[in-house]
Amino acid sequence: MLGAGPAGAVVAMVLGRRGVRVLVVDDGRQKAFSGGETLPGASRPILGGLGLTDVLDRTPTLPCTGSRSAWGSDELAMRPGIMSAYGAGLHIDRPAFDTHLRVASLRSGASALKGRLSKVDRDDRGWIACVGSDGGQITVKCQWVFDCSGRRSIFARAVGAVRRAADKQVAVVAVAERSGHDDDLATTTESVSEGWWYSAQLPRDRRVFMLFTDGDLLTNSGARSIERFVALGRQTRHISELMATYEFGRIPPTVVLADSSSLDAAAGPGWLAVGDAAASMDPLASTGIIDALKSGRMAAEVLLGSGVRLEDYSRAILERYSQNLRLRSRYHWMEKRWSGSDFWRRRRIPFV
Structure with a gap:
């Protein structure tokens, strides 16, 4: 497992609870604040289904009363949180939230190794990964690799997957x-x-x-x-x-x-990319954490043989990404006030 964010924590936790030996490799660096600080109400049933409701109980939060935007107009339009079928969302302390998810994965039986992937090979028994850790190199042998390294897609790109971006x-x-x-x-x-x-x-x-x-x-x-x-x-x-x-x-x-980008394939023999490592959606969608939790659970189910095949997983991820691009295109076309600017001109090309 490469990466210890929400996607990696969920994969490790689900597999660990089923008795699968999991090693989470992460460089342990404090991540710079990069957003993802608001959880929509729809996250509650997802966290509940994963047995993680206590994570929210331990995380400092504020209620989110809704979302408002001045988009296509100078005036703000408000969408109250109460209109959601799942109720209002929450503003969260994101570092604390991520920490509690990692703790849950370790309590499920996963092990952790501080380090970074430096090289990967494959033989007839599985993967051979070299991990740089504390100034030395550690060799890790495994049958499956879950790439949860974010937009860098470190493992997937190392084995030949190509990442394509729709914008800059x-x-x-x-x-x-x-x-x-x-x-x-x-x-x-x-x-x-x-x-x-x-x-x-x-x-x-x-x-x-x-x-x-x-x-x-x-x-x-x-x-x-x-x-x-x-x-x-x-x-x-x-x-x-x-x-x-x-x-x-x-x-x-x-x-x-904060680009919209994806791998050309989200999985291959013995590996899966999860969360942003597979596909990153436009932040306008505000679904980053939800997508990470969902894809983490689905990726774990591939290995567990729970009816999700490798090709089904990859197809579902790329279909979700395509849907997001179409939605993004519609939202960008709603804003017509800045047609002369480079940012908005580049987004006048519709995605079909």
Whole structure:
């Protein structure tokens, strides 16, 4: 198992509970804040079905009252969380959530190894992986590999899978400390000429602000500096109001990949890519954690022989990705105010 995020934790936990020996290989580095901090109400039955309701009980949360957006119009349109069949969502402390998922996987019987994959070979008995750990090399032999390494798809690409991206989108992310009153518990999305902004309140008196744009446009925007990032946010109509009661400090924003991309095949003989390693959906969908949990469970069922075949798994992942691209295309066509900008012009090509 490569990677210890939500997808990897679920695979390890499901397999471990069934008595399968699992080794989770992860570099153990503290991941930069990259979003995925709001869980939709639909996550509750998924976590319940996995026996993980206690993870939410242990994670600091705030209620999410709904989502609102200024998209295709200057005015905000609100969708209350109560309209969801599963109820309102939650703003979560994402590092704490991920930690509790990893603990659940280890309690199920999985083992952990701090390190990074450096080389992989295959013989008639299975995979032979070389893992760099504590300055040395450890050889790991196994029959199956689950690639849960995120958009890097480290293992899948090493064995010949090709990753293709539909765009060059990145997210510029800054977390600010509250300095005044803020009772706004909805998520806010606002489109601008260079892309779109997103913000949500977090536990522990914080709020996340994100600017989504294309990687090559980021250089011209200057948003890598916290001063320019805040200046751009204050030029908006709605995000600027949320920034008014927050202090940003001097730490530069974090820039992370936020593209829509997928492998040409999500699985092969003796391996499966799971979560973002298989396909990453546009953040507009707000389904990253749900997709990770679902694909993790489905991937484990392939190995357990629970009626999900390898080719069925790969097909389901790629169909889900195609659906997301079509939905993304429809949403982008709804925004017609910035037709002259490079970001929006590139998204005028419909996906069919």
